[in-house]
Amino acid sequence: MPRSYQSQTSDHFDLLPFIAILMCMLGCLLMVTMSIAALSIGPGVGEGWIPRRSPEMKNMTPILIEWDGEKAIIHDEDGIKVAKWSEPSGYLLSNGTWYPLKGRTLSADISAFLESMSKRRATHYALFAVRPSGFGNFQLFADEFRGRKIDVGYEPIRQDKPVRLIEEKVIQ
Amino acid sequence: MRRRRIRDSQFGEPSLVPMADLLSNTVGAVVFILIFTVLAAGGVVILKRLPLEHSTKAKPLNFYCVNGRIIPLDNSGLSKKLNEKWGRPYSIFAVRSWFNSFNNLEVEDEYFIARGESKMISGTPDLSILFIPKEGKGETKEELGREDSEFRKLLAEKNSEDYFVHFLVKPDSLDIFYKAREIASEKMKYGSGWSPVGQDDRLRFGSYGRESKEQ
Secondary structure, eight states, X not given: OOOOOOOOOOOOOOOHHHHHHHHHHHHHHHHHHHXXXXXXXXXXXXXXXXXXXXTXXXXXXXXXXXXXXXXXXXXXXXXXXXXXXXXXXXXEEETTEEEEOTTOOOOHHHXXXXXXXXXXXXXXXXXXXXXXXXXXXXXXXXXXXXXXXXXXXXEEOOTTOOEEEOOSOOBO | OOOOOOOOOOOOXXXXXXHHHHHHHHHHXXXXXXXXXXXXXXXXXXXXXXXXXXXXXXXXXXXXEETTEEEEEOHHHHHHHHHHHHOOOSSGGGHHHHHHHTTTOEEEOSSEEEEEEEEEEXXXXXXXXXXXXXXXXXXXXXXXTSTTOHXXXXXXXXXXXXXXXXXXXXXXXXXXXXXXXXIIIIITOOOEEEEEOOTTXXXXXXXXXXXXXXX
């Protein structure tokens, strides 16, 4: 009898292509995750300031103002506004105090904001986040507030770092 | 001989469904991990004792943060030395020359050279002192971190009730300012304040200058 050859059928399939695809996909996603996390923790991280109340602050509410030397980004209670300010061309000394030369006009935005802060100076104060580009003329800008008896506080912040006030938690 | 007939081996097609499930589940899980990681890393919250400027009876201990270093500034001591060197006018007729002699008058201590400046502004005499830091003086951030740093020693010599620490800060020295303020406030219990100095500005104290305030 002829010997019958039976081919050996083997039900096997190569898992490797699928595992390779899986590993490539995992590797890509892991790389994307690590990159985004590194960017978020490093250059992209912002600051959220939570007030820690001190006796000087009493119950005053800070209004955050970012100052960069040319414009103020005001985080007011009714939204974020941008107002430009430029320093006076000169000052006049009178009775031991320097006053900006007359004839200078403030921009409408900054005038309105100063007016509004002036009205609520008993309950609100200006908290400046001062960027390095604003170091040179910050005190002159802050004098606009001091001159209207508005309390001020200021804290430096790096040039491109976002900042916001977080009011949910107040720690004594 | 019969030709060996070799049958083609049959390749049984497996079901791809379990592998596709495995792949999509894994990818989905990793996407969720990605989303949570980004959300968690996206907002760093810093607890800050938000500053509010206020006057104080305490005297300022001034430090100048420049070029990544912190340098103690004894402006009152140098000012006193400069005034002693300047002296008094001999007569009422010599007032003008005496006033002008203040210009470029110099004294120094270990850290600074103090140079007098005198000018008339709108008919009003104005005197100021320019403080020039000496090269290489003061401490770096690493030196500041040591327990026996010059900064800590200076603060330990005074008391926190009669003095507060005041920093004059240039944009290139924010890191050392933060560290020094942390040491002064948290570790040595001093009140603190700071004033910004423009990167291109020189450190100058004038007769009509601003009062150093605590925050």
